[in-house]
Amino acid sequence: MTAPDDIQVDIIVPNQTRYLSLIGNIGEAIAKELDRYQGDRETLAYHLNLVLTEAMTNAIRHAHHQDASKTVRVRIHIDQDELCIEVYDQGQGFDLEDQSLPAPDTPVEHGRGLFLIRTLMDEVEYHRGEHANVLIMRKKLS
């Protein structure tokens, strides 16, 4: 259910990394106008840009394996006190709890995306579905 104060943005883009900046910029545009947010909006803008970029990159690479016939769906929903981002994929799915951060003293090149998402958002879930899986990321606004 959406109340008259809610903002909802639903985006479908081709399964290509060239559209990461579009999704990130839309996230920034939303953050910058979010007068209901208590903290620094410029920082929020960067963080939304980042988590959108990381989640979409994972959908493109790990779920859709760069398949150009696929699309990525992203939903952003804002109500009075929470911002919720959903990134859908149609891949094999994975187990969010199994992913661990690379140790800082063995500088491997991968595996920091989910760590950043978890650090910057308040709640992160991944649900497997029949037609699509979804990564849900929430952040309190007040």
Next chain:
Amino acid sequence: MTAPDDIQVDIIVPNQTRYLSLIGNIGEAIAKELDRYQGDRETLAYHLNLVLTEAMTNAIRHAHHQDASKTVRVRIHIDQDELCIEVYDQGQGFDLEDQSLPAPDTPVEHGRGLFLIRTLMDEVEYHRGEHANVLIMRKKLS
């Protein structure tokens, strides 16, 4: 129908002019990433910002009479050679063909919104529907 190359953005915002800049900025973000567009993308960005702002202002003022319990829905759809913007309202509707531009030598303060939309877009239609009316604005990309 959407092909894998299409971009689709569906936005619902409160019926308030404070969200004009959000819609306009999303339009700008899309235009700036539109590598399939042949012309100048910065100019396209301004024009999309403008037509989105004008159409949404009309929905808020003329259709929804500033009613805060209403929302405005905006859809932007891009396929290989066309960009299409739809702005929905739940008002009494109006007749697009009846609206004429104010004469330039009698400088009245209103009535330039639809003129700007028609000047900057290639095709403009308004359809009355049972549940909502929609202003459809199309622009060729190539």
Next chain:
Amino acid sequence: MQIDVTKLQDWVVLRIGEARLDAHNSNELKDTIQKHLDKGDTRLVIDLSQVRFIDSSGLGALLSGYKNANLHQGKMVLAQLQPRVESMFELTRLNRVFDIFPAVEDVVHGGDA
């Protein structure tokens, strides 16, 4: 809405400190101009250098100020338009109505021409 007020000789300069002039803030601009006219500031320069976006409501607010200045036997002119903002005046032919100056300083030398 952020508006800085300064004087330049016998002109009052209103510098709009907003990137957008649209239906959300155009009424406030209209009211501000009206207030200045009412208290006797009848020679006004609107400095648009910070404005990168204007819609038809913004144009309407400026037109309202222009007409009210005339009613007060005064004058309202525009200065320092960004190219895309200026193109909106051309598209609507309002460049034929307004006096538009490249710089605020130019108004002092040419505003009565």
Next chain:
Amino acid sequence: MQIDVTKLQDWVVLRIGEARLDAHNSNELKDTIQKHLDKGDTRLVIDLSQVRFIDSSGLGALLSGYKNANLHQGKMVLAQLQPRVESMFELTRLNRVFDIFPAVEDVVHGGDA
């Protein structure tokens, strides 16, 4: 991807001319660094002054360059990070791995410390 190459004493400076360093262009950066190392430019400064956004793939590309420079008995350092970009290095603790300099000129004086 826009990368300007200049020399500063015995360092080769790669100035990234992109606002974003993300999964879309990070492979290209990685390859460019690799090519410089292969042709003997083993003392590299990556000038990030133009970069306002970096994601984990961008960090990964820099890390790859850093490790490859070490393998070549060389050195790769970073300079002129914007505050939000720098905060990504802090969040991931990669600031403990990289040598990060406020300005490119500082590298010449302190790069061997």
